[in-house]
Amino acid sequence: MTDQLTAELLDLALEAASRAGALLRDGRPADLGVAATKSSSVDVVTEMDLASEKLITDFLAEHRPEDGLLGEEGSATEGTSGVQWVIDPLDGTVNYLYGLPSWCVSIAARKDGETVVGVVDAPMRGEVYRATLGGGAHVGDRALRVRPAPPLEKTLLGTGFGYLAERRAHQADVVRALITEVRDIRRGGSAAIDLCDVAAGRLDGYYERGLNPWDYAAGDLVAREAGAATGGRPGAPVSTELTVAAPPGLFEPLQARLEELGAWHD
Known part of the structure; x- marks a missing residue:
């Protein structure tokens, strides 16, 4: 290249x-x-x-x-x-x-x-x-530079929801559990912008299930080049199954909690 x-x-x-x-x-x-x-x-x-x-x-x-x-x-x-x-x-x-x-x-x-x-x-x-x-x-x-990693309980998270009723129902369960464990949760409606907002320090972290490559390809690179760690389930890259982005130090506990909550499946 x-x-x-x-x-x-x-x-x-x-x-x-x-x-x-x-x-x-x-x-x-x-x-x-x-x-x-x-x-x-x-x-x-x-x-x-x-x-x-x-x-x-x-x-x-x-x-x-x-x-x-x-x-x-x-x-x-x-x-x-x-x-x-x-x-x-x-x-x-x-x-x-x-x-x-x-x-x-x-x-x-x-x-x-x-x-x-x-x-x-x-x-x-x-x-x-x-x-x-x-x-x-x-x-x-x-x-662009991500925010310093806060503790999970002081995290402003972004997320999104799919369009299938069964998927939305489980995503709501995940949000219901997380909402008492973080500062707050935002739902902006554009995955690419959410990833850029992590890069710009407007969100501490972001996660979503069900994204396609065109949803995350550009925003994922912007986030990573601004210092974010990105991935899917533990040990896996960003994928349709799960997309997670956050500064190192927040990424790991957020990813682990999403794994516990089953955010990667419907």
Whole structure:
């Protein structure tokens, strides 16, 4: 992985995310409705999710036609270059549908299976988070750094919930147990933004079951490059089964408690 390639991938991710973010911010129709559903009737896709993914994939294919693509709304090509783009064209769709500001565009680039570039563009915040593997994490010109690890009982946690009723029921059980053991719990509605909020020190930690690679790929790199430890179950990497992010010293007891509570299963 050369510095030149990293810089090229970062520039393309920033430009694609900026264009998509502007489309979503400025092009949202007043009568926006649900275009389709996925895992359940409340797991929605809007016409703007689809338009954003098309804009991003067309842009990346124009500039790097040999790269692979993996997008939330169905874009999937293998590629031959060893580079794969992992795209969430609108993370926080329900927020966007309701006119809430916590949504973003998330774009990561992987080289030979390892995430090397991550960009999370949150237009309604006016913030663009970016990270490169080994190069640190930034929002605008400011370097990001996680908060010092607090004890678990003084932790402000972020989390999210799935769209299947059975999964939500168990996730509620986990929250019910944790809420008396930590400072408080926030549910923002965008996994990518939550991971960036850990990086920026706005959350002490974050966990969620059921994320897909496009949900966490960019935000995970931003968090790690800001000093967070990330993973899934003990000894396992971040995955759909479980995603945990927190500063070292908090990560370990949080991960252990989530394991005890069975946060990794429905």
